[in-house]
Amino acid sequence: MLARHAESLFWAGRYLERAEGTARLLDVTYQGSLQVAGGEGRDAWAHVLDVLQARKEFDRRGRTLDEGAVCTFLVTDRSNPGSIVSGVATARENFRTVREHLSSEMWENVNGFHLDLQARNIAADLTGEPYALYDLVKVRCQTLGGVAAQSMPRDETYSFLRLGWMIERALITCRLLNVNYASLGHDDYDAMLLTLRSASALEAYRRSFQSSTNPTHIAAFLLQSRSFPRSVLFCLQRAEHSLENLAGPSTSRNRAQRILGRIRSQLEFTDIAEFVTGDVHATLDALEQSICDIADVVANQYFRVGSEYALQSQYVLPGEAMV
Amino acid sequence: MTHGFFDGYLTEDFFDEAFEADGAPRPHYRQLIERFTNLGEDDIRHRRQLGEDVFKARGITFTVYGEHEDIERTWPMDLFPRIIPASEWEVIERGLAQRVTALNRFLDDIYVGEQAAINDGIVPRWLITSSSGFEREAVNIPVPNGARCLVAGIDLVRDRDGIYRVLEDNIRNPSGISYVLENRAAMMKVLPAAFREHRVRPVDQYGRALLRALRNVAPPAAGDSPTVAVLTPGAYNSAYFEHAFLARQMGVELVEGRDLVVDDHVVYMRTTGGLQRVDVLYRRIDDAFLDPVVFRNDSTVGVPGLMAALRAGTISIANAAGNGVGDDKAVYAYVPELIKYYLGEEAIIPNATTYLLWDPDQRKHVLDRLDQLVVKPVAESGGYGIVIGPKASDEELAVVRHNILTDPRNYIAQEVVSLSRSPSFTDDGLAGRHIDLRPFVLTGDRVEVIPGGLTRVAMRAGSLVVNSSQGGGSKDTWVLAPIDQPIDVAVDGDDVPEAELV
Numbered sequence: 001m002l003a004r005h006a007e008s009l010f011w012a013g014r015y016l017e018r019a020e021g022t023a024r025l026l027d028v029t030y031q032g033s034l035q036v037a038g039g040e041g042r043d044a045w046a047h048v049l050d051v052l053q054a055r056k057e058f059d060r061r062g063r064t065l066d067e068g069a070v071c072t073f074l075v076t077d078r079s080n081p082g083s084i085v086s087g088v089a090t091a092r093e094n095f096r097t098v099r100e101h102l103s104s105e106m107w108e109n110v111n112g113f114h115l116d117l118q119a120r121n122i123a124a125d126l127t128g129e130p131y132a133l134y135d136l137v138k139v140r141c142q143t144l145g146g147v148a149a150q151s152m153p154r155d156e157t158y159s160f161l162r163l164g165w166m167i168e169r170a171l172i173t174c175r176l177l178n179v180n181y182a183s184l185g186h187d188d189y190d191a192m193l194l195t196l197r198s199a200s201a202l203e204a205y206r207r208s209f210q211s212s213t214n215p216t217h218i219a220a221f222l223l224q225s226r227s228f229p230r231s232v233l234f235c236l237q238r239a240e241h242s243l244e245n246l247a248g249p250s251t252s253r254n255r256a257q258r259i260l261g262r263i264r265s266q267l268e269f270t271d272i273a274e275f276v277t278g279d280v281h282a283t284l285d286a287l288e289q290s291i292c293d294i295a296d297v298v299a300n301q302y303f304r305v306g307s308e309y310a311l312q313s314q315y316v317l318p319g320e321a322m323v
Numbered sequence: 324m325t326h327g328f329f330d331g332y333l334t335e336d337f338f339d340e341a342f343e344a345d346g347a348p349r350p351h352y353r354q355l356i357e358r359f360t361n362l363g364e365d366d367i368r369h370r371r372q373l374g375e376d377v378f379k380a381r382g383i384t385f386t387v388y389g390e391h392e393d394i395e396r397t398w399p400m401d402l403f404p405r406i407i408p409a410s411e412w413e414v415i416e417r418g419l420a421q422r423v424t425a426l427n428r429f430l431d432d433i434y435v436g437e438q439a440a441i442n443d444g445i446v447p448r449w450l451i452t453s454s455s456g457f458e459r460e461a462v463n464i465p466v467p468n469g470a471r472c473l474v475a476g477i478d479l480v481r482d483r484d485g486i487y488r489v490l491e492d493n494i495r496n497p498s499g500i501s502y503v504l505e506n507r508a509a510m511m512k513v514l515p516a517a518f519r520e521h522r523v524r525p526v527d528q529y530g531r532a533l534l535r536a537l538r539n540v541a542p543p544a545a546g547d548s549p550t551v552a553v554l555t556p557g558a559y560n561s562a563y564f565e566h567a568f569l570a571r572q573m574g575v576e577l578v579e580g581r582d583l584v585v586d587d588h589v590v591y592m593r594t595t596g597g598l599q600r601v602d603v604l605y606r607r608i609d610d611a612f613l614d615p616v617v618f619r620n621d622s623t624v625g626v627p628g629l630m631a632a633l634r635a636g637t638i639s640i641a642n643a644a645g646n647g648v649g650d651d652k653a654v655y656a657y658v659p660e661l662i663k664y665y666l667g668e669e670a671i672i673p674n675a676t677t678y679l680l681w682d683p684d685q686r687k688h689v690l691d692r693l694d695q696l697v698v699k700p701v702a703e704s705g706g707y708g709i710v711i712g713p714k715a716s717d718e719e720l721a722v723v724r725h726n727i728l729t730d731p732r733n734y735i736a737q738e739v740v741s742l743s744r745s746p747s748f749t750d751d752g753l754a755g756r757h758i759d760l761r762p763f764v765l766t767g768d769r770v771e772v773i774p775g776g777l778t779r780v781a782m783r784a785g786s787l788v789v790n791s792s793q794g795g796g797s798k799d800t801w802v803l804a805p806i807d808q809p810i811d812v813a814v815d816g817d818d819v820p821e822a823e824l825v
Contacts, residue, residue, distance in 0.1 A: 001594055001595050002576055002577075002578060002582050002592060002593065002594055002595075003582070003593040003595055004582055004593070005576075006595045093558060096382070096558055096567070097567075097577075099567045100570045100574075100576075104381070107381075107382065108380055108381060111382040112380060302595045305593040305594065305595065305597060305598065306584050306593040306597075306598050309586065
């Protein structure tokens, strides 16, 4: 597969997961804003920006940080590459460039997703009741995940798509915990609900820990659950699986596999009781950074093939400086 | 005999594809007209919508380059297909094969041969060397089997008497075949029963035939299974949909210039498994952008070093570099002579009547009748720069006159061909609209014509401009199989799908 195509797939996966994560966060935050609860006064919309690591990008626009501005920025702002509308358009463009690798169902679904968003009056959604919009985004993203699983062979195409998808999901869950962890400390039921709902984890969590508001339980679940598909561990395991598919039958591990394997096993075998007594933020920051590092190693290994040719002096044209 | 749905349809003073001048349906359209009559307006509206939805859902679009931003449009297909009976097609097929064979011979003669057609006085040397499509960089670069016009799209029109004429040869990078296949796929969804009543020859063997033709020009060193790739300028090109479509149909990679590197005169693509050698490139970028080392040095879509690799014989490209000299519209005027010269045959399909403007007598004749003729720049395609005399303003005619007098080599003039019309669905209901036909011709181990082609429709009333970039529509084109012969679908006849052997 062409290196550029692999990169397009990887990023399409990341953008789609980000769109779903954004829709879910906004949905949950909107619902949280409807009732007067223990969370009142907490800067919920700023937290959304923090989870998506979009605070800097938002601040650069110099707008007052309120619901309207945050939603517009995260949903429709075309100058924000991470907004839902931009992300879906980019995923569609990326899919278009690799269309010959995709099943028709896959392409038609992403194209339909894009057309749905284009046809909607999103400004009206955001000033009115935004549920239908967020549902549309979540259902479309989940459908795409299902269509991919049901219609695509487990080849390179699928593996790069899944890899991006899983890495983005691991990052979002990790940051979600990182941003909300401080508020979890005081037997705060609302904070617990908000955090778990934002990861679509509440129902699954209750089956394991009922209504415990113990931060240790919440952290253990979001980080280490072996069965919940949005836990960081689960996502890293799936990402490892994709890397294995890409590496083929080789017996030795390549660099990306070694690094990811290390991060995954460190997370898997961490004693969560020790984790919560240490500097939780620093640990989670480090985990986030490691996940970003994996993305970089993957890029070097698969996307930057033959980059040494870009600067070959024999192709420098008369009158042109070498870059 | 009344036709209900077609009541009030006027053929006017044109050759109508579906109806005789007296209003009777032509024999090969009778069943189709009856079917449309029986469908009723509601059903037809429903099916038209269905067709549009199919194209939209599948993302079948083309890009119109706009002044401010480029616009992505859904491909327009008219529900009423065009039918070409077997007897007519048989002549077209022979005529096209003859023409492309002669063009291949001519280009080989010019670039790697003795230039015999020039030396024997068939075409003037200055005409060739002054053609913007003549590439000195392509001289002495051989093409395996001389398949220089590997893919040709020859534009045909029918005049007022129903005679097919060649309007122009497109032998550089003709586009449109993807829409031929997509139109067919959509029509089979929206009008399946009509197919049952006709013996329509399939078109979906194209991808396989193209791949075979491309492999046929691979350098001998490539061995039995050469690596083929499609080279596109990228997702923002208006024909990108087609590039991706063809790569998918052939099951080969769709590459951009930045995916390729040349090392020691060998072309490789960057893959997740490292560098992989490429043997044949079906390039869909113009000569000028192919290789910034040799051609335009501001090209960012090309491959530095590609021409050197070509000269070294480690890779082949299709269509060959320098084909533009063959579809220069002034050279087009000589094609009937070239057919006679190389093949010893009369041209089966005539040209449209064409005037060469460096000839003082022809030029005077043209300038006297400028408001009755069509004037075209010799090197453009896509309908750009064409001035249709009867529709042009005085100012436009004055500009054309000035242009001709300044640079007579750069223009030709043609009699206005009163294009045939076909019943088409317009905003004002069913009405006759002018159409043309672009059949596709492949040069593999033999010259092969895909049955049908892209029928383009000038959707504005009275308009003769069919280009999709200028608001044209399209029709599925049905070539009917001869009555008592089985339908030959496969290139080899080896794996004929059962369903098609009705």
